[in-house]
Amino acid sequence: MKLAYFADAECNHGQRWISQLAKKHDAILICLKSNKLDLFKEEKKVRIFPVLPGAYPFSNLLLRNKIIRECRAIIESNGVEIIHSFYPVPYSFWPFHLNFPNHIVTTRGQDVLVDYKTFCCPKSIRERIAFPFLKSTFERTVRQAKFITSTSLRQMKELRLILGNDNKLSLVRTGVDTEAFLSVYRG
Numbered sequence: 001m002k003l004a005y006f007a008d009a010e011c012n013h014g015q016r017w018i019s020q021l022a023k024k025h026d027a028i029l030i031c032l033k034s035n036k037l038d039l040f041k042e043e044k045k046v047r048i049f050p051v052l053p054g055a056y057p058f059s060n061l062l063l064r065n066k067i068i069r070e071c072r073a074i075i076e077s078n079g080v081e082i083i084h085s086f087y088p089v090p091y092s093f094w095p096f097h098l099n100f101p102n103h104i105v106t107t108r109g110q111d112v113l114v115d116y117k118t119f120c121c122p123k124s125i126r127e128r129i130a131f132p133f134l135k136s137t138f139e140r141t142v143r144q145a146k147f148i149t150s151t152s153l154r155q156m157k158e159l160r161l162i163l164g165n166d167n168k169l170s171l172v173r174t175g176v177d178t179e180a181f182l183s184v185y186r187g
Contacts, residue, residue: 088112
């Protein structure tokens with residue numbers, strides 16, 4: 001398969017996931033321009049495209065459309081079949097704007113339990129303008145995603161408030177060394 005990841009290149013959880021899948025599949029990473037690429041310096045199988053702006057440009061339609069065109073060109077030129085975005089805000093927003101049919105979103109806690117809830121409670125004038133747009137984009141993104149994986153049941157509960165009983169939600173625990181537990185269990 002040809003996979004594209006929209007993720008933070010400085011996140012070791014994402015890096016481990018991407019590197020593991022890159023052993024058997026073609027993989028590219030689309031990340032922030034400002035990301036340091038230290039975690040991927042030894043990784044030869046993942047091509048990296050640092051094209052995303054540091055902040056999601058909700059009010060700058062020209063910049064947003066420019067980034068969407070760049071991402072579309074990268075996706076098409078690499079023959080991507082599946083996009084996987086880690087952390088919905090803002091990484092999953094870009095595949096949503098691309099209207100990519102095979103999009104997997106992975107949530108990891110703060111994005112659903114803090115960021116999304118923050119969008120519901122604007123405090124300043126700027127937030128009153130930005131938050132409804134960001135909340136709506138978040139909701140449309142998770143609705144459009146083919147699958148959503150979450151690292152906790154609390155995240156899934158919050159997502160069910162948006163999605164209803166949609167069966168695209170799955171629990172995938174990360175950061176847990178399951179082999180260590182299994183080796184103890186096997187005795």
